[in-house]
């Protein structure tokens with residue numbers, strides 16, 4: 467057989483990929499699992515709407531704080547040890563949740579677990595990206611995206627298996643297992659060469675390069691890493707918020723917030739509750755609808771983005787996806803308006819009505835449209851718009867904002883439904899889809915096929931920027 471010229475991905479990098487996969491699974495599992503756990507928690511503790519919202523959403527508050535401190539921890543302790551720490555926090559949170567005697571401990575467990583998720587959501591991709599050779603880096607990011615959606619799917623599957631036996635404690639506790647596996651996988655590995663270089667451990671840095679990229683000259687590669695680090699050191703928070711970089715900051719922060727205000731996590735977290743309102747009577751029926759219509763569709767449509775993002779470009783996919791989300795939200799809102807009428811005239815039959823099935827179709831289309839557009843592409847864009855020396859802090863700020871917006875939506879969704887109606891809540895999300903369409907059309911430059919350096923130069927060249935913004939969408 468002929469030798470290929472493409473160097474093979476080393477076993478070490480595959481092990482790093484496994485770490486990233488586990489981080490994504492953990493993240494996704496904890497996003498999804500609460501949907502099926504809520505009915506059992508309600509049965510056991512009889513919480514008010516506000517307490518249900520707190521139990522559901524405070525995981526995102528914990529994650530916001532975790533994401534904010536993760537950068538400092540990853541620099542001080544190293545990426546690898548930060549991930550071990552995140553796993554420990556994670557296991558503690560999962561156990562608190564699983565053994566909670568009442569809602570207060572449950573909420574504390576959600577916060578603690580959220581902090582673990584937030585730390586891992588920053589340190590995991592950082593560890594993965596720094597350990598991968600340039601040719602594997604794109605694949606690492608896609609792998610992480612896929613893992614998040616697979617984690618959500620697995621959580622829905624656990625919900626489906628355990629819901630009849632009111633197994634919410636087990637549903638929540640299971641997430642400790644991948645965290646323990648994560649520690650076992652990462653323990654024998656080294657930190658990233660970038661971190662070793664940062665703290666002056668050059669011999670260790672070279673040793674890691676020899677493991678990760680056996681075919682390159684380790685000393686030369688570490689020289690290159692050191693040069694990159696020297697030019698990155700300068701950025702302070704002041705510089706991230708300085709007028710020079712306001713445009714990429716607005717683009718990243720705007721997309722981070724709009725990704726949440728268009729409602730994805732109201733559906734991911736409250737899917738079973740929504741399907742119950744749509745007439746899916748038994749918890750098993752609700753769980754099945756959630757498993758396939760939300761979980762399965764989410765995984766499949768994410769694959770489309772992974773394959774096409776570099777072929778079609780970010781802008782067209784975002785415009786098509788946001789339009790699909792807008793139309794499907796209008797459909798869901800219409801279906802729920804009809805469901806409310808039917809319920810009001812008290813002719814509710816058992817099982818989902820036509821309007822209930824229409825709501826299901828709308829939710830499937832919404833999830834699919836999100837999963838090939840705003841879902842993954844927002845993260846791609848956030849990671850490529852900042853110049854390298856402000857990237858770390860810029861990405862952290864956008865990520866924390868994203869968690870904050872997720873918290874606002876999941877904290878208020880049920881109350882907004884109570885105050886207006888289910889269709890009222892979906893119309894608000896539809897409004898933000900219109901804002902997203904305007905924002906992407908007006909402010910987002912196309913970054914497909916440009917090097918990160920070209921993207922950086924564009925922000926200070928008004929003509930080039932305008933040209934990239936008005937490139938086909």
Ligand code: BGC
Pocket residue numbers: 497614615618725730731734764840841842872
């Ligand atoms: C979002 C998450 C969301 C997930 C759903 C991600 O891109 O940031 O908040 O739960 O997609 O697949």
